[in-house]
Structures are given as C-alpha cells and as structure tokens.
Amino acid sequence: xxxxxxxxxxxxxxxxxxxxxxxxxxxxxxxxxxxxxxxxxxxxxxxxxxxxxxxxxxxxxxxxxxxxxxxxxxxxxxxxxxxxxxxxxxxxxxxxxxxxxxxxxxxxxxxxxxxxxxxxxxxxxxxxxxxxxxxxxxxxxxxxxxxxxxxxxxxxxxxxxxxxxxxxxxxxxxxxxxxxxxxxxxxxxxxxxxxxxxxxxxxxxxxxxxxxxxxxxxxxxxxxxxxxxxxxxxxxxxxxxxxxxxxxxxxxxxxxxxxxxxxxxxxxxxxxxxxxxxxxxxxxxxxxxxxxxxxxxxxxxxxxxxxxxxxxxxxxxxxxxxxxxxxxxxxxxxxxxxxxxxxxxxxxxxxxxxxxxxxxxxxxxxxxxxxxxxxxxxxxxxxxxxxxxxxxxxxxxxxxxxxxxxxxxxxxxxxxxxxxxxxxxxxxxxxxxxxxxxxxxxxxxxxxxxxxxxxxxxxxxxxxxxxxxxxxxxxxxxxxxxxxxxxxxxxxxxxxxxxxxxxxxxxxxxxxxxxxxxxxxxxxxxxxxxxxxxxxxxxxxxxxxxxxxxxxxxxxx
Numbered sequence: 001x002x003x004x005x006x007x008x009x010x011x012x013x014x015x016x017x018x019x020x021x022x023x024x025x026x027x028x029x030x031x032x033x034x035x036x037x038x039x040x041x042x043x044x045x046x047x048x049x050x051x052x053x054x055x056x057x058x059x060x061x062x063x064x065x066x067x068x069x070x071x072x073x074x075x076x077x078x079x080x081x082x083x084x085x086x087x088x089x090x091x092x093x094x095x096x097x098x099x100x101x102x103x104x105x106x107x108x109x110x111x112x113x114x115x116x117x118x119x120x121x122x123x124x125x126x127x128x129x130x131x132x133x134x135x136x137x138x139x140x141x142x143x144x145x146x147x148x149x150x151x152x153x154x155x156x157x158x159x160x161x162x163x164x165x166x167x168x169x170x171x172x173x174x175x176x177x178x179x180x181x182x183x184x185x186x187x188x189x190x191x192x193x194x195x196x197x198x199x200x201x202x203x204x205x206x207x208x209x210x211x212x213x214x215x216x217x218x219x220x221x222x223x224x225x226x227x228x229x230x231x232x233x234x235x236x237x238x239x240x241x242x243x244x245x246x247x248x249x250x251x252x253x254x255x256x257x258x259x260x261x262x263x264x265x266x267x268x269x270x271x272x273x274x275x276x277x278x279x280x281x282x283x284x285x286x287x288x289x290x291x292x293x294x295x296x297x298x299x300x301x302x303x304x305x306x307x308x309x310x311x312x313x314x315x316x317x318x319x320x321x322x323x324x325x326x327x328x329x330x331x332x333x334x335x336x337x338x339x340x341x342x343x344x345x346x347x348x349x350x351x352x353x354x355x356x357x358x359x360x361x362x363x364x365x366x367x368x369x370x371x372x373x374x375x376x377x378x379x380x381x382x383x384x385x386x387x388x389x390x391x392x393x394x395x396x397x398x399x400x401x402x403x404x405x406x407x408x409x410x411x412x413x414x415x416x417x418x419x420x421x422x423x424x425x426x427x428x429x430x431x432x433x434x435x436x437x438x439x440x441x442x443x444x445x446x447x448x449x450x451x452x453x454x455x456x457x458x459x460x461x462x463x464x465x466x467x468x469x470x471x472x473x474x475x476x477x478x479x480x481x482x483x484x485x486x487x488x489x490x491x492x493x494x495x496x497x498x499x500x501x502x503x504x505x506x507x508x509x510x511x512x513x514x515x516x517x518x519x520x521x522x523x524x525x526x527x528x529x530x531x532x533x534x535x536x537x538x539x540x541x542x543x544x545x546x547x548x549x550x551x552x553x554x555x556x557x
Contacts, residue, residue: 032138032186034131034248035081040194042244043072043445044461045491045513046096048236050118050155052104055209055232056111060415061346061365062103065118065155066289068515068539069098070463070491071240077129086131086141093124097489099517101293101535103307103348104157109363109416110215112224112350114157115293115304123151123238125178125198139186140451149178149200155234158302159212160350160363167302168208168229174236176202183457184246185449187391192246193449195459195495200238207234218359218418222351241493241513243447243459245393279322280548284339286512288313288374288540290404290434292484294523295533305532306349308473310406310434313343313372315542329384331394333446336377339542343370345408347432349419357418364419368408369427374540375403380442390450398442400464400492402516404538408432429477436471438516438538440464440490454500458510464490467516469536473523486521486536490514496544504551510544 048067073094080087098120106113127147134140154171182196208231213224291309295301319337345368352361382396408431411421425431444462451457471484491514498508517537525532 032133033081034079034086034133034141034186036248036250037076037078038246038248039074039076040244040246041072041074042092042094042242043070043463044240044242045069045493046071046098046120046123046238046240047513047515048098048100048118048120048238050100050116051235052116052155052157052207053232053234054105054107055230056105057107059104059106060109061106061348062113065100065102065104065116066539067098067100067118067120068491068513068517069096069120071096071123071242073124075244075246079129081133084133084135084138086129086133086143088129088131088143089127090129090145091124091126094122096120096123100537105209105212106363106365106415108214109361109365109419110218111227112159112161112212112362114159114210114212115302116155116157117302118153118155120151120153123149123200125149125200127178127180134452137452141184143182143184145178145180145182145198147178149176149202150174151176151200151202151238153236155205155207156302157207157210159210160304161213162296162351164299165211168210170205170207170234174202174205176200183451185391185451187386187388187449190248192248193391193393193447194244194246195447195457196242196244198240198242200240202236204233204235207232213362215360215362220354220359222360224362241459241461241495243445243461274552275327276325277322277551278548279320280546282319282321282337282544282546284315284317284319284337284542284544286315286339286540286542288315288341288372288404288538290406290436290536290538292537293535295535297532301533301535304350306347308348308432308434309346310370310372310408311344311346313341313370315339315341315372315374315540317374321546321548325384325387325392329387331382331384331396332380333382333396334377334379338373338375340374341372343372344368345370345406345432347408352419359418361416361419363415364413365415366419366421367412367414368410368431371407371409373405377401378442382446391448393445393447395445396442398444398462400438400440400442402438402440402514402538404434404436404438406434408434431475431477433474433476434471436469436484436536436538438467438469440467440516442492444492456498456500457495458498459495460493462492464492464516467518469516469518469521471536480526482526483524484521484534484536486518486534488516488518488520488536490516496546498546498548504549506548506550508544508546508548510546512540512542512544514540
C-alpha cells in the first residue's frame with residue numbers, strides 16, 4: 001500500500017504539473033484547434049536513387065544513379081481534431097530539378113557498357129495524416145503521413161562508344177507510395193511552420209539496354225560482336241526534406257482577424273526586439289563523393305570516353321558557426337570548417353586503342369585508395385521576416401566556398417587485364433590528384449521553432465542558382481596536367497534539433513546534405529588547348545553534433 005500511495009501521489013503531481021503547463025501555454029484556458037482547411041508552400045531538396053537492373057550478370061561497378069536536386073511547391077489539406085488526435089488529408093505538388101549519371105550494364109571488361117542518366121522535373125503526393133497535438137503545448141503537432149506519390153521523370157541509357165548507337169529511354173508519369181513524418185508549429189491562429197521528411201518509392205519501369213558490342217577474342221583490332229538491346233527495368237526511391245508554412249482558413253485572433261491581415265506576418269513579440277548572437281562549434285562525421293564524366297569531342301557527355309569516381313570517402317571534421325539577429329531584424333550567419341577522410345576511386349575508360357595496349361580494351365576500371373581534404377565557408381545575409389518568442393523565419397542570400405583536394409593512391413585493374421594496372425601498384429604511390437574549387441550564390445530560407453519549451457527544431461534549404469567550378473586533374477604517372485572548369489547549379493540542406501540546457505547554453509544533433517553539379521563544362525586535356533566536354537558533380541552528407549552559446553544585447557528602447 002505505501003508503494004501504491006506513492007504512485008497515486010506521483011500520478012496526481014504529474015497531472016497537476018501538465019495542467020499548470022497548459023495554463024501557462026494557454027492562459028485563457030482554451031485549446032488550440034488544428035481543425036479546418038489550410039494552404040501553404042514549401043521548399044527543400046531530394047536525393048533520388050535509381051537502381052538499373054543489369055540483365056546480363058552482376059555488374060563490376062555502377063548501376064545506382066544518384067539524382068540530387070531542389071524542389072519547391074505548395075500543399076493544401078484539411079484537418080479534423082478529436083482531443084489531442086488530429087486526422088488530415090493533404091495533397092502537394094513540387095517543381096524539381098534532379099539530375100545524375102552513373103555507369104550501367106558493366107558486367108564485363110570485354111563489353112562496351114553504358115552511361116545512364118536520370119532526370120526528374122516534377123513530383124507530388126496525396127496522403128492521409130495522423131497527428132498528435134502535444135498535451136503540454138497544443139500549438140505543436142507531430143504527425144506521420146502515408147499515401148500515393150507521382151513523379152515525371154526520364155532515364156536515358158547510351159553505350160559508351162564512338163559509333164553513335166541510339167540512346168534508349170524510359171520516361172513519363174510514374175506512380176508509387178510514400179511514408180513521411182514531420183513537425184508543425186502554430187505561430188498564430190492562422191500561420192504555422194513545418195519541417196518534414198518523406199520517403200517515396202516508385203513502381204518498376206521497363207527500359208532496353210542500348211545496342212552495344214562484345215569482344216569475343218582480345219586482339220589489337222576492334223573486333224566487336226554486335227549485342228542487341230535486351231529488356232530490363234529500373235526501380236527508384238527518393239529521400240525528401242522540406243520546410244514550409246501553412247495558412248489556416250477560418251481562424252482568427254487580433255493580429256490576423258481578416259483574410260488580408262492573415263497573409264501578413266504577426267508582429268514580433270516585445271521580447272524579440274533585441275539583438276541576439278549565437279555562436280558555437282560542431283563535430284561532423286560523414287560521407288562525400290566526387291565524379292566527373294569525360295565526354296566525346298563534338299558529341300557531348302551522353303556517351304563517355306572516361307569517368308573518375310571518388311566515392312565512399314568517410315570524413316571527420318569540425319566547424320565554427322555563428323548567427324546574429326539584430327534588433328532591426330537584419331540577420332547575418334556563417335560557417336567555416338574542414339574535414340578529412342579516405343575512400344576509393346574508380347577510373348573507368350571505354351574503347352582504349354592498341355597500341356599502347358596489347359589489345360583493344362572495350363572497358364577498363366582501375367581501383368585506387370583515396371586521401372581527401374575538404375575546406376569550406378559560407379556567409380548569408382537575410383531578414384527576419386517572422387520573429388517572435390520561440391520562432392524565426394528568414395529568407396537569405398549568401399555565398400558558398402567549397403574546396404576539395406583528393407589523391408588517388410595505388411592502382412588495381414578490376415575489369416580487363418589488357419588495360420592499365422594489370423600489375424598492381426602499391427597504395428604508397430600517388431597516381432592521380434584532383435584539386436577543385438566550387439563557388440556558389442545561395443538563395444534560401446531558414447526557419448526555427450520550439451517544439452516544446454527548450455527544444456528547438458531548425459532547418460534551412462538553399463538553392464544554388466549559379467555555381468562556378470574550377471579544378472586541376474594531375475595524372476602524375478603520365479605527366480598529364482589538365483585544367484578544368486564549368487558552371488552549374490546545386491542545393492544545400494540542413495536540419496538541427498537542439499536543447500537549451502540553460503537560457504544561453506544549448507546542445508544539438510542534426511544532419512546536412514550538399515550537392516553541386518555542372519550543366520556545362522570542359523577540360524583542357526593535358527593543357528594542349530584541346531577542350532573536351534565534361535560533367536562534374538560533388539556530394540557531401542554529414543551527421544552534426546553541436547554546442548552553442550547565445551548572447552543577448554539589451555532590448556531596443
């Protein structure tokens with residue numbers, strides 16, 4: 001009985017505590033109501049993974065095409081609330097710019113394999129939502145969602161040869177299913193902020209392999225037997241991160257009592273009219289990739305002569321970050337950091353002549369180790385369009401600098417022993433170095449809101465409408481130095497969940513994904529003035545752990 005009495009007293013104390021918190025969060029004694037229709041907009045990014053099935057045999061390399069990119073769009077929906085449970089229906093549609101390439105059908109070093117390219121330009125979902133309004137602060141809604149999804153996409157497959165064989169393609173509208181989860185925070189009776197992750201999976205689509213050639217007997221001659229196209233299929237999944245805002249119809253409170261005022265941001269709370277500075281340090285553990293596609297002169301980069309892929313590079317590093325929100329709502333933020341890691345590099349070549357090789361080489365793939373160093377810096381200038389107690393929304397413009405230096409160590413042939421590195425070179429030998437710089441303009445938005453007291457969810461999405469790439473490829477063992485350049489686009493995403501240990505000190509954990517790629521580029525091959533078309537692409541994903549400290553200046557009179 002004593003133990004039972006203690007449990008009863010504990011339950012009563014917890015109930016009274018939650019009731020007291022409710023009273024503080026809602027001093028009028030009313031509950032926030034999520035019911036009704038809403039409309040909103042979102043931005044963010046995607047990473048698509050297109051799995052191309054090899055109908056011949058297990059591939060030596062490739063078959064997974066990564067398609068990173070930006071998305072932006074809108075959503076509309078309707079909620080029904082029953083106590084703390086919120087049921088809803090939602091439909092969204094997004095413009096997307098997702099693109100990627102990789103090798104496919106590389107089952108043998110004696111077969112001319114292909115370059116597969118995937119592109120997605122639109123996608124959307126129709127889902128049901130099940131949410132829970134937190135009992136101690138009903139203005140925070142945690143939810144899951146499930147339903148159907150659609151996309152408009154295309155996948156091309158082109159044999160990597162000099163003979164101009166036709167490209168095969170699958171394209172059009174595809175359907176699939178989706179699961180997701182998110183958090184939404186009401187910052188007024190009508191407006192709410194949200195952050196969401198979704199997984200999208202699409203039904204298989206049929207595609208033909210391109211007509212290509214197989215070398216039955218290695219000889220110095222290009223003695224290829226024609227291999228007709230064969231039916232196969234692709235599968236595709238997409239990982240999606242979005243931040244957004246919703247406007248609810250029918251609700252009212254003094255600062256947004258009619259439709260016109262409802263589309264204006266609520267005024268800042270008096271406690272927000274001050275200068276805030278937050279600074280801290282982050283530890284990062286992650287992965288990076290860089291690859292480049294060497295096209296064929298006068299033919300572009302659909303069919304390739306070579307591809308180098310620096311992949312699987314595990315990285316560790318640290319960065320400093322800071323953000324200033326002024327009393328006049330001008331926002332400045334930035335990061336500077338560095339990481340270091342290692343992984344593998346695959347150097348692929350198609351159609352290597354004899355001489356210098358003993359026989360014509362349809363496909364070569366050498367494997368090397370990698371040492372990698374990355375340094376970067378970002379600075380953004382924005383405006384706190386919405387800024388109140390426990391939330392901020394700021395559009396921004398900024399600049400991104402990203403430096404990536406890589407060394408390929410050793411060499412081992414894994415496809416065709418008539419090609420390079422049939423005799424393995426030790427990892428102590430530096431064979432190739434790649435030193436690259438990416439500079440970009442950033443246009444984006446950053447949002448943060450309290451899920452519960454002291455627990456904050458923050459996210460940002462930046463579109464890189466202009467990216468400048470410059471690099472140098474040094475094939476050291478061949479004394480071949482090749483300057484590189486190009487222009488393109490990219491996307492940079494970040495999310496962070498942080499807890500305020502004190503009013504000033506916070507700790508947090510989050511994630512980041514960056515991707516940049518060129519839409520036009522070339523290489524000055526060997527510095528000879530012979531320019532060959534190239535496509536360059538870089539990705540980086542990191543787990544972040546941070547500690548930060550916040551300084552508040554006195555309120556503006």
